Amino acid sequence: MNRRTFVTATAGGIALTAGCTSSLDGFGGGERGTVRFYVSDEPNRIDDFETLDVTVSAVAFKPAGEDDESGGNESETDGGSDASNESETDDGNESDAPESGRGGWDEYDLDDPTVDLTQLKGPKATVLDELDVPTGEYVAVDMFVADTHAVLTDGTETTLKIPSERLKIRTPFTVAADEELDFVYDIAPKKAGQSGRYILTPVISESGTEAEIEEVDATRSGAENE
Template identity: 40%
Template sequence: MQRKALTALALAGMLVLAGCSGGVGDGTPTATDGAPTTADGEPAQGTSSVVITQAAESGVNFYVSDQENAIADFDHLNVTIAEIGFQRAEGGWSEHAVDNRTVDLTRLQGANATRLTTVQPENGTYTKVFAYVSDVNATLTTGEQVRVKLPSEKLQLNSEFTVGANESTDFVFDIAVHKAGKSGKYILRPVVSQSGTDVPIESVDEDLEVEFADEDSVTRGGNATLAVTRDDEPVENATVEIDGEQAGTTDADGRVTVAIPDEPKFKLIVEAGDDVADLRVTFEREDGESEMEAEEDDREEADDDDDEAERDDERDVDDREENETESGDDDEADDERSLNATFVGEVAPGGNATVSVTANGSAVENATVTVDDEQVGTTDADGRLTVAVPADAEAFEVEISAGEREAELEVDF
């Protein structure tokens, strides 16, 4: 589900800022200095300001992006993902179905990314990530439909990250389409250097917008009308929950009137299909009338131009770093049909390249190796075969098959 981060700040004599000591940045309500409070330290009844922040949610926000390689050749490149998973550092996998979500990589170039899902794996350290691709549909800018190959149905990369208690983690899974030299063929591969939790994100998602239709009407124990929109259009049949209880459903105008709890704080959740806006509302005691100004808290905009420049530099060296496909793994979560193929040592024009093929940690003998659509041999008992690299090659692509299992390697020079 996609989650929208919204912040509304109430201004009344004193500005309440997220991040101040004991303030709303951590979701904890704090009475304004000098304002009357109850014996429990809660704001006293009376005129109050309202602070709305994003409700803290733990879990992993899983984004998909595209490193700009051969994507300019495509009018659209739709990739359908059925499942994602994370390998724990101590062993075992945390797997999550995503209901065959389809993303168009042509919309996700550079820092552009879309949130595929938000999942809740156990707290701990994870070392590998996979995305199970169930379908690829591609059309070139010329209008020609082409087949884009996968090294296996499971795109996988090594990327260590940690999920902490009550923490939200943004993970970007970057996928690039590569052109295999002059062959006219294309292949999808995950890009390690552009993936992980520390890369910039520019969200392309059209999230829910939630605001109070009449800001002055938001008072403890009263009623208030919510307006829910997406891309400036009203959202009908969005459901609203307050502190876990059903509070109403939006009408054709995207509006619903809800009862505000007579409490110093409460949590409000709006759901419309896969989209969710979750807010925490806190009342702060103020002398005099209050005003409330709603504004979007776009955390993606916090990434500065230096981050984007660094990302551009990393793209230039990515192909030199990616000399192996991460098409499978040797543990229980691997698809039995997948092969793990790598180049042993350096691959250069005019030299020899040794291909190593394994499955579930064991060498694969008699795997067929094809170069430029021509069969060049089969692997030996150690799962290896050495082949010649053309001296004038701009790229070197190798296809490996063993029964119904396939893998593919590519190096651009």
Template identity: 30%
Template sequence: MDRRAFLHSGVAVAGVALAGCGSDAPMGTLATYVSDRPGDIGDFDSCVVSVDEIRVLPTAAATETEDHEGDELTFSVGGVTLDLVDLTGEAAALADTVELQTGEYVYLKLGVSAVEASLSDGGTAMVSTPGNAHLKFPHPFEIRADETTRFTADFTPVAQGETGRYVLSPVAEETTVRYES
């Protein structure tokens, strides 16, 4: 990245950060829901996921590089636990709501701090996220003034062969965004 692009991205990030500080900045609500597409979840009697963090990336802070961690807005969720077995099909559970400045956002990430799972056959399963990282949902969305953006992050455990190990995988085609007044 050349110096001009670097300075431009720094100004954009600072503008996004400072824009939320003023009391006159228009705000909207992000309601993050979790759902589970049917798949290998059928192997489980329970698959309890603890969500501890939500991260979003404002479009103004996006750069051409893959690593935006310093530019993400991070919100602590406070250890919400959700059983994915109960969230198959159209079912979804609210993870948290946060107030955000109006504008466009590139993606949402969920921080999963723990997974406790038991298989239908009575065994236990090792369930993790890819690379033990946040689950990333690269689904652009908008925060609108005085509205609620309902972002439903859909993911499912995927069996890793016959090892008893599963990886939580985002399901892009089942992730949805709706706008409610």
């Protein structure tokens, strides 16, 4: 697992590898904590699927302070209803597009674990990685999805739309020195109105450090996916 810190807001972003001087040097005073990063699935439309594999390539944390422009959460519906839109503007461009080069984001590469969301309903959650992070307050967590493979219960395959290939949750949490903190990132498939298509969205109400966890092993490594 590699750590990358974005420090400038250029078009492609500039990534500095761990050990280089960055805008986050001194965040947490050099102290570190551990974030056990889980994925779970709020049972919205998951029963439409025989399997729903999601491959995660990286996660990113946003420390509080400085240019704290974390923006809003991606849209989620209330009460399990179908999504009426795909969080896009009228001209078809995705709204609230992520700024991968924006200063302050700490990004952590994963080994492309794949999880089957049909095995992670409700409080069931699987840990993707244990991340060594600077202590301090954080305001946002983004998850990068490299790939999905979905089979409906009738045997047909379908694709899921993921806005900007990056799922976004804005919720505050604090990492203390030498602490092991569990963070659950809940995601769910939701139907895009009457289009028959599905959107993969984060579920803020079921995510965070206070979420209930019934730990299961539902991951496959990147090597197993090849």
